[in-house]
Amino acid sequence: MRQWIKINFIVGLFFLLLGSLTDSSGEVRSCQFPSGQKKVFVYKATRFGLPIFKGIIKMENGPSDQEKSLFQVHASFQSLQYLGPVFRMNNRFTSTMEAETCFPVRYVKEVNQEGLLIQKKNYLHTLFFDSLRQKVVVEKKEKSEKEEMLLPPSTYDPLSMFARCYLKEELRPGQDIRMSIYDGVKLREIVFHSRQEKVESKMYGEVQAVRLESATSFSTFGDKEGIIRIWYMADGERTPLLIELDLPVGDVKFELESVEKG
Numbered sequence: 001m002r003q004w005i006k007i008n009f010i011v012g013l014f015f016l017l018l019g020s021l022t023d024s025s026g027e028v029r030s031c032q033f034p035s036g037q038k039k040v041f042v043y044k045a046t047r048f049g050l051p052i053f054k055g056i057i058k059m060e061n062g063p064s065d066q067e068k069s070l071f072q073v074h075a076s077f078q079s080l081q082y083l084g085p086v087f088r089m090n091n092r093f094t095s096t097m098e099a100e101t102c103f104p105v106r107y108v109k110e111v112n113q114e115g116l117l118i119q120k121k122n123y124l125h126t127l128f129f130d131s132l133r134q135k136v137v138v139e140k141k142e143k144s145e146k147e148e149m150l151l152p153p154s155t156y157d158p159l160s161m162f163a164r165c166y167l168k169e170e171l172r173p174g175q176d177i178r179m180s181i182y183d184g185v186k187l188r189e190i191v192f193h194s195r196q197e198k199v200e201s202k203m204y205g206e207v208q209a210v211r212l213e214s215a216t217s218f219s220t221f222g223d224k225e226g227i228i229r230i231w232y233m234a235d236g237e238r239t240p241l242l243i244e245l246d247l248p249v250g251d252v253k254f255e256l257e258s259v260e261k262g
Contacts, residue, residue, distance in 0.1 A: 033061055033071075040260040041240065045077075046253050053079045053089060055254065059163060062096050069099035073159040079113075089113040095159030102164035103131040107157035109184060127157060127184050138184050151187065155180050166238060173210050173234075190214050190228075199231045201241045202255050208234040209241060 033039070038060035045053050055077050062070035072094060079089040092110040097103060107127040114120035124141040134155075138147040156164060158181050173196040180189050192212040199209040209231040227246040233239040243254040 033059070037061075037261070040258075041256060042258045042260070043243075043254045044257050046255070047251070051080055052083065052087065053077050057159075057162070059166070061099070070096055070105065071099045071102070071163060072096050073163050075159060079115075083115070085115060087115040087118055089115075089118070093159060095157050095163070097160040097163060098131075101131075102156075102160055102167075103154075104129040104157045104160040107159065107184070125184050127182075129155075129157070136182060151182055152180055155182050155187070157181065158183050166240075177212060192228075196234055199242060201233075202257060203259070204233070204241070207241070210234050 038058060040059075041057040043055040043057075044051055045055060056075065058074040060072055060074075062072035075093040077089060077091045079087050090112045092108075094106075094108045095104055096106045098105060104127075106129070109123075109125045109127075111121050111123050111125075113122075122142075126139045126141070128137045128139070129151075130136070131154075134153055135148060135150050136155075138149075139145075140147070161179065161181055173194050175194055177192040177194060178189065179192070180187065182188075192214045194210055194212050196208065196210050198206055199211070200206050201209075211229060211231050213227065213229045215225055215227055227244075229244045229246075230240060231242045233241055239256065239259065241256050245252040
């Protein structure tokens with residue numbers, strides 16, 4: 001029954017997908033909003049047609065130090081109450097990055113979950129990125145230990161990649177998109193193919209969108225192959241509307257329910 005949902009894998013892949021608008025050469029604008037502004041995306045995730053949890057992504061300017069301005073992305077995933085003891089989750093993630101470059105500075109993972117259908121986990125991990133030395137230090141609070149590893153140039157955590165891409169210029173249909181993300185578990189590099197098409201959105205009805213799609217193997221499922229798809233609205237906002245994961249054991253869908261601006 002534990003294969004009914006591998007929740008850490010799916011949540012991590014959700015962030016990876018949100019951050020998939022990138023190429024290897026395009027310059028980015030500053031990851032920063034006008035003073036006092038923020039943006040919040042709210043998603044509902046379903047598996048086998050049943051709603052399982054709610055996801056919230058909040059983007060805002062972060063506290064600035066003496067040397068540079070910072071930007072932050074907060075994300076939370078909470079299971080729906082009707083699932084009760086079968087599936088309980090309250091996972092939170094925060095990325096702090098340089099506003100000028102969008103390179104990550106710190107990525108915090110707070111995982112608290114248990115139930116009959118998921119593995120029990122309760123931990124706090126903090127990743128400290130050093131883009132100049134191309135390395136990351138992972139602190140694991142529950143074990144009082146640190147791990148250090150080297151990373152390729154321009155490696156992002158899942159949420160800093162989302163900020164970099166969301167604030168970047170418009171995605172072009174027909175291009176190949178390469179991405180590199182490290183979340184404290186595994187360095188991932190995936191190539192997406194893009195095309196423009198119509199999609200049915202819960203919020204906006206039928207709209208023109210850019211679809212990204214990639215076939216990839218999933219280590220969680222014995223390296224079996226699946227399909228990843230994500231639709232962004234084809235306008236200046238590039239709103240991420242819908243995400244589909246065709247996994248070896250079934251599908252997972254993320255539908256955008258609301259967007260809040262402030």
